Amino acid sequence: MFKQRYLPLWITTSLLMVLFLIGSMQFDGFASSRVVMNLFSDNAFLMITAIGMTLVIISGGIDLSVGAVIALSGVATSVLITQYQWHPLAAFALILPAGTLFGALMGTIIYSYRLQPFIVTLAGMFLARGLATTLSEQSLEIDHPFYDFVADFGFELPGAAWLDLSTLIFASVFLLAILLMHYSRLGNNIYALGGNEHSAQLMGVPVKRTTITIYAASSFLATLAGIVFTFYTFSGYALAAVGVELDAIAAVVIGGTLLTGGRGFVAGTILGVLLMGVIQTYISFDGSLSSWWTKIVIGLLLFFFIVLQKGLNGKPAKTITSH
Amino acid sequence: MQPVLELKHISKRYPGVKALENVDFRIFAGEVHALLGENGAGKSTLVKVMTGAESKTAGEIIIDNVAHEFATPIAAQKMGISTVYQEVNLLPNLSVAHNLFLGHEPKRYGLIDHKAMTTQAEQLLSRFKLDIDVNADLAKYSVAVQQLVAIARGVAMSAQVLVLDEPTASLDAEEVQTLFAVMEQLRSQGVAIVFITHFLDQVYQISDRITVLRNGKQVGEYLTAELPQTKLVEAMLGKELQQLTARRSNPDDKHMAGDDENAVTFSNVSAKGSIQEFDLEVPKGQAIGLAGLLGSGRTEVCNALFGIDTLSSGSISLGGKVLQLSQPSDAIHAGIALCPEDRKTDGIIAPLSIRENIILALQAKLGWWRYLSKTKQQTLADFYIDKLQIATPDADKPIGQLSGGNQQKVILARWLAVEPTLLALDEPTRGIDIGAHAEILALIKSLCDEGMSLLVTSSELEELVAFANKVVVLRDRKKVTELKGQQLTSQHVMQAIAEG
Amino acid sequence: MKDSIQTVSAGADHKLSEQDLAEAKAARYQAGKSNSVGRYIWPVCALALLLAVNLLLDASFFSISYQDGRFYGSLIDILNRSAPVALLAIGMSLVIATGGIDLSVGAVMAIVGAVCANLLITDISVFAVIIIGLSTGILAGVINGALVSYLSIQPIVATLLLMVAGRGVAQLINQGQIVTFQNDTFSAIGVGNWLGLPMPVWLVIATLLFCQLLVRRTALGLFIEAVGCNASASRYMGINDRHVKLFAYAMAGLCAAMAGMIATADIQGSDANNAGLWLELDAILAVVIGGAALTGGRFSLALSIIGALIIQTLATTIIVSGLPAKFNLLIKAIVILVVLLLQSEKFRNQCKQLLRISARGDV
Incomplete structure (x- = not known):
């Protein structure tokens, strides 16, 4: 039964390997440590977001606002740096707590007024995009010595690969998330919420605090991802990261997390993002394939994994749980 | 202290x-x-x-x-x-x-x-x-x-x-x-x-x-x-x-039903992960009890009869005609009804009114096209609320607000409205207070007298022995024995369950 | 049979006493009353309030003129512009009532638009194009419905598939281009008018009437509500919950096809990237603003249409008020939040308490 629980993880890993192998055989330079490190640095912001999404989905919720929060975080950072001449670190110190507060507010509304996470975070998505547009309709370029320092920061790896700051930030977030989900009471409570909120409450799980923490964490990570995204683009734009919430959800599902909540792994989500990244790399190496194939292939992958989840969890033993 | x-x-x-x-x-x-x-x-x-x-x-x-x-x-x-x-x-x-x-x-x-x-x-x-x-x-x-x-x-x-x-x-x-x-x-x-x-x-x-x-x-x-x-x-x-x-005393007329015409016959029925090689005859107008521990196959017999589990071998026939049961609506059209064991998840539709809960099975049998008018629905609902003494001020109360016993009566009313030949009741008295309990038992008896065949599952042996013409004992998803007449006492049933 | 049942219950004494019964009855009638009124009062009030705000901003807001065989005016404009979302909301209401959700309707609009545009540049008759377009929508709906009912995939996931892949398919059909066409008959779906009203408005009215008859003059509506409240119990009653769900998703697909044709006819071309983009969210919002629970159960098509009208009126209000366009999203978000909160009974009670406290403070 352990095997069964980890089966989606193995399948994602194998698919990742197989596709990577195919790519390496077809194209020169595909199987290089540089391509691998680029996968991480290009997708660091998505991975950070998707980790937050994993927590939310395991708890039985969903967060549609993350893409908009990334954009808002980027725009706010750029505005503070370029228009108000703040030091980037000071800007981060303001923006990260503010983003966390945004998520905490959504969590409070979801819990207190018994509204569906789907609809509340949808409103949150409009709100964050609206705030970002209000701050600046134009894309704002960041030109600051600190950003030059960030761009140069990193460690040289064999094979002309580069371990940059974004990847390091992602790696620390990842480690913390693993500790949180598997070695802390909060993590257990998150899984418990995803199993059955009512039962969890009766079993003494602090539902309100946990719900608020989950959405606060998701928004915090999205805000952080927005900052990482500015390291990547050197700009903030209100219409950036449109649809990232969908990519994050897709990565979570491909990573073996049950969309109804209660089961899943943070590590799986990372594999999901990597698989999607490898597909994109393959398509860009090929050059003749059009970009829309990415969407279709990800759709098919999603379909495959969802049917697989059905096969594994389709007929659970009958349990008595209250509604 | x-x-x-x-x-x-x-x-x-x-x-x-x-x-x-x-x-x-x-x-x-x-x-x-x-x-x-x-x-x-x-x-x-x-x-x-x-x-x-x-x-x-x-x-x-x-x-x-x-x-x-x-x-x-x-x-x-x-x-x-x-x-x-x-x-x-x-x-x-x-x-x-x-x-x-x-x-x-x-x-x-x-x-x-x-x-x-x-x-x-x-x-x-x-x-x-x-x-x-x-x-x-x-x-x-x-x-x-x-x-x-x-x-x-x-x-x-x-x-x-x-x-x-x-x-x-x-x-x-x-x-x-x-x-x-x-x-x-x-x-x-x-x-x-x-x-x-x-x-x-x-x-x-x-x-x-x-x-x-x-x-x-x-x-x-x-x-x-x-x-x-x-x-x-x-x-x-x-x-x-x-x-x-x-009410619990056993009248002697239990075996008087003379005609041996069978309402439903199970012959050598097996279903995957469910009952194995199961034979049973339910004569017309009789109440057959199913006894056994949880997981012994009691509920599975009902599920096979109602088209929820598909048969891997054997057949179920009604009045000599072999039935093709692949979903509940097949069984309902054949004249079979089932009050499921889990009232909350499979029985009631909590937010809908008593009226809607009563007429839904009949409406489903009629099909989506032949809509029962509101007046007809109201008449039906009022009739059964009155007849089954369902404690509610009116038919538009959501069924979820009733007590367990009254919910069970609504579900019974739902199936009586369809007028089935055979009514299967899976634990009809579970979680119901003693007053409503007795009423439901008496109702079961009166239905039998009306000529309806009943298949009743219950974990309360006294209750089964009190009204059943025959009790079938199940163990490990197989039939162990059938008890009737003088043999039909709760001691015997208990023994059969325990010893197999 | 019935007589014997009566004697059975004679001994029962666990019924409520007369007084309790009367009390419960009175309490519940009041509750029932406020419930049914409450269901309509909030969406209608919100719409009225928005319209009133517009009237304050622009005194000529309600005026309607008749020119060249059609009516002109802000109200007509709102009706016309809200048509695609209103159509989507009709289908979405049915899907949400079964306890599902359809995220793919925007992508289906894009696919249907692409199909129609590519057929219109060939010499197939317009009638055939419309039939093929509608069938494409129904097919997409049936795919969603089959995933939900036959593979038992959660609706949000099942329709996410088509939401992600659908736009890819539309781009594939268009080969990444914006396909334009010249066809006055087809364009009439989007820009034509009849009896003075724009064609899309008529389409909404016709669809609403058709669906209302279909679900309320047959048992379909009741079946949908039963399945939405408790699919398992519905199955035990002989309702084929799979067919009911399939029907709801197919209707959503059909509605999306019509909305897609309006969008395509409007710009005389198919833009796979932008056609119907985020409209699924507007449609869901319309249904929610109309007071339906996302968990399924009771639904009202008329209220969902009011929801769609509220969304469009809001957009118009922002333009009329002369606020910079960049505030659009922000204001929309705030209004949505307020509507959502107002629907929560707890929030309303909190507001009432606040009002009471401040009133006391004044005295």
């Missing part, structure tokens, strides 16, 4: 309903206190107030001479009151160990110590004679195991007061004895146990003190040793016991 927990003058009102009125309840350390009453008497509400799941409208809760207010179950738990609710309120997606220790996980260096948790879980469950893989998901285990795990969790909280709401409902006799052994052990350690049950025998076996509720009011508090069973039932029902026993 001071009670560890005392509830004084507790009242609880819901809009339009007085659930509890001026109820007192107290429990001392080291005793098992049975809380009894019919469904709707207010037991569940009292438990919810006691454990912080609901707030009281008036009254006080006193622990160690200090009045307390519990806003949440957590607050109550912190005061040493831990509860195992009627429905297993655990999390099927978590492992057994996680379920046992959620919120109290053993830690090392601030992180959860999985190894210690496993060992402690195994130790705890060994007290319940459960030797299972504690790291497997709870969902993998049967309802009985889940129930025991829930109780073990309550015990693990090392509470001062342990509230067990219908803990034995899904346990077999042996598991009940194991549970009682643990309860006795806890009692000797000074734990106060509130025990709620429908089984009066169990009350006399384990409890020291009894509080009886009726219609949201307290009838009285008694010492178990000083209260004869007849007096107890009287207190619960507020009426003489004779009526009840009179």
Whole structure:
């Protein structure tokens, strides 16, 4: 039964390997440590977001606002740096707590007024995009010595690969998330919420605090991802990261997390993002394939994994749980 | 001696309903206190107030001479009151160990110590004679195991007061004895146990003190040793016991149904993961009982009959015609109806009105195109509310607001409206108060007299023996024996279940 | 049979007492009353309030003129512009009532638009194009419905598939281009008018009437509500919950096809990237603003249409008020939040308490 629980993880890993192998055989330079490190640095912001999404989905919720929060975080950072001449670190110190507060507010509304996470975070998505547009309709370029320092920061790896700051930030977030989900009471409570909120409450799980923490964490990570995204683009734009919430959800599902909540792994989500990244790399190496194939292939992958989840969890033993 | 927990003058009102009125309840350390009453008497509400799941409208809760207010179950738990609710309120997606220790996980260096948790879980469950893989998901285990795990969790909280709401409902006799052994052990350690049950025998076996509720009011508090069973039932029902026993007496006309015409015949029926090589004849106008433990195949027979499980071999025929049953609507069109075991998830549609709940099966049989007008729906609903004495001011009340017994009557009305040849009832009296219980039993009898065939599953053997023409005993998803005539006594049935 | 049942119950004394019964009845009638009124009062009030705000901002807001065989005016404009979302909301109401959700309707609009545009540049008759377009929508709906009912995939996931892949498919059909066409008959779906009203408005009216008859004059509506409340119990009653769900998703697909044709006819071309983009969210919002629970159960098509009108009126209000366009999203978000909160009974009670406290403070 352990095997069964980890089966989606193995399948994602194998698919990742197989596709990577195919790519390496077809194209020169595909199987290089540089391509691998680029996968991480290009997708660091998505991975950070998707980790937050994993927590939310395991708890039985969903967060549609993350893409908009990334954009808002980027725009706010750029505005503070370029228009108000703040030091980037000071800007981060303001923006990260503010983003966390945004998520905490959504969590409070979801819990207190018994509204569906789907609809509340949808409103949150409009709100964050609206705030970002209000701050600046134009894309704002960041030109600051600190950003030059960030761009140069990193460690040289064999094979002309580069371990940059974004990847390091992602790696620390990842480690913390693993500790949180598997070695802390909060993590257990998150899984418990995803199993059955009512039962969890009766079993003494602090539902309100946990719900608020989950959405606060998701928004915090999205805000952080927005900052990482500015390291990547050197700009903030209100219409950036449109649809990232969908990519994050897709990565979570491909990573073996049950969309109804209660089961899943943070590590799986990372594999999901990597698989999607490898597909994109393959398509860009090929050059003749059009970009829309990415969407279709990800759709098919999603379909495959969802049917697989059905096969594994389709007929659970009958349990008595209250509604 | 001071009670560890005392509830004084507790009242609880819901809009339009007085659930509890001026109820007192107290429990001392080291005793098992049975809380009894019919469904709707207010037991569940009292438990919810006691454990912080609901707030009281008036009254006080006193622990160690200090009045307390519990806003949440957590607050109550912190005061040493831990509860195992009627429905297993655990999390099927978590492992057994996680379920046992959620919120109290053993830690090392601030992180959860999985190894210690496993060992402690195994130790705890060994007290319940459960030797299972504690790291497997709870969902993998049967309802009985889940129930025991829930109780073990309550015990693990090392509470001062342990509230067990219908803990034995899904346990077999042996598991009940194991549970009682643990309860006795806890009692000797000074734990106060509130025990709620429908089984009066169990009350006399384990409890020291009894509080009886009726219609949201307290009838009285008694010492178990000083209260004869007849007096107890009287207190619960507020009426003489004779009526009840009179209904239970076995009339001799049980086997008078002369014609051997069979309504339904199972021949050599097997279904995957369900019953094996099952034969049964249900004669017209007779009531056939199905007995056996949980998981013995009782429910599976009903599911095969109703097109929920597909047959892998054999056939089911009605009036000599072999039926093709691939979904419930096939069975309904053939004249078969089923009141399912799990009323809440498979029976009622809680937010819809009584009227809609009554007419839905008939409407489904007629098809979406032939719509029953509102007037016709109303006539049908009023007719059955009147005939089955469903306690409701009108037909537009959502069925979810009725008591269990009344919900069951609505479901019966739903199937009577379809006028089936064979009505299968899977545990029709589970979780229903004694008054409604007797009514439903009498209804079953009268339906038989009308010529309807019945297939009734029940875990209450006395009840089965009282009205069934024949009882089929199942074990391990196979038929063990059929009992009728002089052989049909609850002792014989019990023996067959136990010995196979 | 019925007589014998009566004698059975004679001994029962566990019924409520007369007084309790009367009390419960009175309480519930009041509850029932406020419930049914409450269901309509909030969406209608919100719409009225928005319209009133517009009237304050622009005195000529309600004026309607008749020119060249059609009506002109802000109100007509709102009706016309809200048509695609209103159509989607009709289908979405049915899907949500079964306890599902359809995220793919925007992508289906894009696919249908692409199909129609590519057929219109060939010499197939317009009638055939419309039939093929509608069938494409129904097919997409049936795929969603089959995933939900036959593979038992959660609706949010099942329709996410088509939401992600659908736009890819539309781009594939268009080969990444914006396909334009010249066809006056087809364009009439988007820009034509009849009896003075724009064609899309008529389409909404016709669809609403058709669906209302279909679900309320047959047992379909009741079946949908039963399945939405408790699919398992519905199955035990002989309702084929799979067919019911399939029907709801197919209707959503059909509605999306019509909305897609309006969008395509409007710009005389198919833009796979932008056609119907985020409209699924507007449609869901319309249903929610109309007061339906996302968990399924009771539904009202008329209320969902009011929801769609509220969304469009809001957009118009922002333009009329002369606020910079960049505030559009922000204001929309705030209004949505307020509507959502107002639907929560707890929030309303909190507001009432606040009002009471401040009133006391004044005295």
